[in-house]
Amino acid sequence: MASSLLETAPGGRLSLDDRTRTASGHGRPVQLGLDEVGTPLHEVTFVVVDLETTGGSPTDAEITEVGAVKVRGGEVLGEFQTLVNPGTAIPPTVTVLTGITNAMVVAAPRISEVLPSFLEFAGLAGADPGAPGTVVVAHNAGFDIGFLRQATERMDLVWPRPQVLDTVAMARRLVTRDEAPNHRLGTLAQLFHAKVTPDHRALTDARATVDVLHGLLARAAPLGVTHLEDLRTATDPVPPRRRRKSAMADGLPGGPGVYQFLGPGREVLYVGTASNLRRRVRQYFTAGEKRRRIGEMLDIAVGVRPVPCATVLEAQVRELRLIAELDPPYNRRSRRPERRPWLRLTDEPFPRLSVVRRVGSAEMAEVLGPFGSRRAAMSALEALQEVAPVRRCTSRLPQAPRAGASACALAEMNRCGAPCVGGQTVELYRGAVRPVREALRAQVDGAAARLHEKIAELARQQRYEEAAIQRDRLAALLQGARRAERLRPLVATPEILAARRKESGGWEFVLARFGRLAGTAVSRAGEDPMPVVGALRAGGEVVRAPEAACGAAPVEETELIASWLEQPGVRLVAVEEGPVPLACPVRGAARHRVPTAG
Template sequence: MQRSLLEVAPGRRLALDDATRAASGTGTPVQLGLDDLGTALHEVTFVVVDLETTGGSPTGSEITEIGAVKVRGGEVLGEFQTLVNPGMAIPPTITVLTGITNAMVIQAPPITEVLPAFLEFAGLDRGSVFVAHNAPFDAGFLRHATERMDLVWPRPPIVDTVKLARRVVTKDEAPNHKLGTLAALFSTSVTPDHRALHDARATVDVLHALLGRLAPVGVTHLEDLATASDPVPHQRRRKSALADGLPHAPGVYQFIGPGGEVLYVGTATDLYRRVRSYFTAAEKRARIGEMLDIATAVRHIPCATVLEAQVRELRLIADLDPPYNRRSRRPDRRPWLRLTDEAYPRLSVVRSLPASLMDQALGPFTSTRAATEALEALQEAVAVRRCNARLPLVPRTGASACALAEMGRCGAPCTGGQDAHAYARVADGVRQALRTDVDHVVTALREKIRALSAQQRYEEAATQRDRLHALLAGARRAERLRPLVTTPEILAARRRDAGGWELVLVRHGRLAGTAVAPRGTDPVLVAESLRVSAEAVPAPDTACGAAPVEESELVATWLERPGVRLVEVVQGEVPLACPVRGAARHHLPARG
C-alpha cells in the first residue's frame, strides 16, 4: 500500500519559453508581508498543491490524497505525494472520478500524520507561496485540518491559477478554465487525471504558461501577482518597469511627463515598493490613473529619514506646483482668529499675524470657513460685539443699538450701554480662549447643544457642534505649534529599529537638518556635525513664518513619537510643553 513519499528531484527542470523564464515562478498572493514585496518571481519558492477529497466541503468531507510540487526559478526542488485514510467511506461517485478506492486508503496514514509532514515539506511558514487550481478549495481543506489538530495555519500568500487564467485566456482559446482544458491548451507534460500528484504537475506547467503571457505586461514580481487578475490596463502595468533601480529606502519620487515636466510628487518609506504599487489595481484614483498613462519616467531623491522625505515632498509641491498634486493654493496664508486693536475690540479673521501676537490669537486654521466657525463659537459663548464698525471710546451722539443688543446678546457699547471697563471684562473672556483656555466656551456650547437637542432642534444643534469642533481644532493646533515655532533650536534623537539613532534638528518649527548615526557610530559626533551643517533659520517676523504649517505639524508629530529624546533645546519665549488644562484634553465632537 502506498505510504507517505517525499521525492527530491533537484535535477529536473521545467520546459519554459523565453518569456516565462524571465518571470518563472508563481503566486497570486492575497496576504503579503512587507518582506515579500518586491521579490522577483524567479527568486520565489512556490508549492503547487492538489488534493483529492471525499466531497466538496471541508466541514463534511475528508482528504484522501495530497500531491505537491515545490519549484523555484523553473526548477523542481521536490515532490510530495501520499494517500490519506479519510476515516470514512469514499462515495462511489468520487471513486469513479478519482479512481481512489476504499481498499487503497485502508492502510494509508491518517491526516494527523500526513499534515505535519506536508507542512514541513511545503515551508509555507518560511516564505513559500501556496499555488493551486481553484486555490480556495485546497487551502480551505488544509486550513480546516490544521485547526482541528490545534496546529497553526501559516497563512501564506496564495495564488489561484483559475483567476490568472480568467485574466489571460479568452473564450476564443478555451471554452472554460478547467485544469484539463488549460492543460490541453498549453500542451502540459502531464495530463491531469484527478490524481493529486499528476494534477499538481499539470498545474505547474499551466502556471508557467500563464506567467509567460503575463510577463510582457509587467507581471514580473511577487507583488504584481497580487493584482494580476485585476483589470489593470496592459499599457499601464507595463510601466511598472519605471520602478526598476529605485532603492528600498525612504525618499521622494517624481513622475515625469513627456516634456520633462513634473506631473506628481510623492513620498515613500520604500521608494521601489511604493512606485510599483501605482501600476496595480490597488491604485483606483482616476486622476492618478490619467497621470500614469502619460508619465514617461520616475525621478527620485533618496532621504536619510522618513521625516526628511515628508518635508521634501511638501517643499517640492510648493515649489513645482505639479498638476496632479492636490494642495492648498496658499499654504503660507493660513487664517488666524484675533481681537482687533481698538477701544472696543471685536473678533476678526486675518491672513497674516505678527510673530509677537501668537499668544493673542488662535490658529492657524485649515480654511477661512473653519476660522469663521470658531469665531461664531466664541461669539455664542461670550457676548463680544459683532458689528464691524470701529467704535470710539465715547459713544457718538444719536447712535442706535443693533438687534443683538435688544435680545440681550450684546452690551451695546456703541450707545453707552456698556462702558469700556465692563467691555474689557468681556474681551478678557475672549483673550482667555485665544490663549487656548477654552473651558468656559466648551461648557457654554455644550449646554446650548444639549438644550437644542432636547427641543429636537437637531439642525441648530449640529451647527453649534460644528462650531465647537472648529474652535477646539484651532485651539489644539495653536497650543501644539506655538512652543515649537517660537523655540530657536531643538536637537532630538530617536533610536532606529535597525540600530543606531535618527537625529533631527529643528529651528523655529522648520526642519533644518536630519541625519542618521548608524549602529556603532558615536551619535554625539553626528549631532555636532548636523548642527554645523544644518540650515540657518532666523526668527521669523510673522507667526509660523519659518516653515509652512504642514511642515511644522510633521515635525511636531515626529517629536511626539514614543522614544524620542530631547538632546538639547535652546528655549524661546514659550516653554516647549503642552498645557495640562489645554484644549487637547477636550474630546472633539463628531461631525455629521
C-alpha cells in the same frame, strides 16, 4: 554590496540643496546592486495547494483532503498530501466526483491535526500576518483559502494572511477564448502541456496547477510581471503598455527619498515621497493605482528621477518644497498655503472675533489655527459665539457709546451685553469674553463643556439637525485649538536637535529651527554620533526668526516635524529655548476627543 547613489559629507550629513543637485543629473552615476531591484520570481517560494471537501461553502462543509506542492525556480522542493476525516458523511455526489469514500477517511486525522502540519510545510507557521514570505497559489483560490481560513479560526489560531495568487484570475488576463473555451484546471493543464491530468484528487490537481502556474508566469513576464512585488496585482486589469513601464523602478534605490515622474520634455509631471523609492514607484504600475489622473500621467511619463534622502522626514519635507516650487500639473495642493485663515480677537476696547489671513509671531499666543479653509474657521468662530456673549457687529466701537447708537436684536435676546449703547463697560466686557480668550489660548475645557451641554439638550429635544451643527462647530474649534497648541512651541523655538535610534543601529538626527527643517543626518552603528551632531548643527540651514506666525515654513512642514518628535524613542539632544515652552499642556486641547458624525 550596492553603492549609494550619492556621495555624503563627513559624518553622514548631506545638505538638502546638495542632494537635489546631485539627483538632478550632476552627480557621479553608480551601478546598483542586484539586491536593489526587488525579488525575482525565480527566487520566490510558491506553495500550490488544492483541497477536496464535502461541499462548496466553508461554513456548511468540511475538508476531506489536502494536497500541496512547494516549488522555487521551477524545482519541486516538497509535497504534502493527506486525507482528512471531516467528522461527517461525504455526500454520494462528492464521492462520485472525487473518488473519496467514507471508508477512506474514517481512520484519517482531523483537520485540527492536519492544519498545523500544512502551515509548517508551507512556511506559514508563526508568520507575522501580512508579512512578505511564501506565496500561496490555488486554482480558484477563494474556495481553498476560504476553507483554510475558516479551519484556522475554528482552532483559535491567527490566519497568517499570506500573499495569494489565483491561477483562474491570472488565466482570465492571459489566456484568450480562442486558445481555451474556459479557464477550468483541466482545460488549462492541456493548454500548457501539464505532466499530469487533473482528476479531482488534491495532490494530482496541485501538481497540475504547478505547470499551469509556470505557463502563466512565462506569459506574464513580457508584460512586466518579473518580481515578487508585481504579483500582488498581476491578476488585475493593468494595460500592458503601462505594466511594461514598471522597468522605470528597477534602477531606483530602496531607501527613503522623493521621486519625480518626468514627461517627454523632461518636465516634472508629479512629485511623491516614499520610505522605499523602488517599491513605491513599482506600485504605480499595478492595478492598485486606480486614480484616473495618475493613470493619465503614467501614460505620458518617460522616466523617474530619484532624490535619495537620509531620512523619511527629509523626504516628506522635500516633497512639500518641490511641489511648492515646481507646481507639477498632476499634484494637487493648496495654491496659497501661506494664506490659510486664523481666528483671533480684534485689537480694540470691545474686541470681536475675526477670521484673518495673517498673524504676527508675537500674536501667536492668542490665536487658533491655521484652519484648512475659511469655512472651518467660521465654524470655530460660531462655536465661540455660542459660549460667550461676544459682540458680532463689525463696526469698531469706542469706549464711550456714540450719540444716537441703538442696540441690535442680539441684545434683546440677551446674547450680547450691548456695549455699543453703554450696556457694558470695558471691564465688564473683558470678563464676559474671558472664555473666548481662554479658548484662543487652547484652554478649551469650558467651551467644550458648554457646547457638549448644548448638543445634549438639543438631542433630548429631538432637534438633531441643530445638534449636528453644534457638533461640527465643536469639532472645528477643537481642531483649530489642537493645531495651534501643537505648533506654538515649535515655531517659537530657535533650535531643536533631536535623535531617534534606527532599527538597523546608529542614530537618525533632525535639526529644526523656528518650525523649519534645517537638516537631517544619520550616524552608523557603533560609531560616535557626536561628530555627526556637531557637523549637522554647524552646516544646517540658517533660519531667521519669522515676523509672521508659522512664517519660517509652511504649516504642513512644521506638522511633519511635530509628528516626528512625537514618535516613541525620540530624544532631545539640544534645545535653544524660545518664549514658549517646548511642551504639551496636560490639560490642553489635545486631551479632548474631536467629535465625528454618527
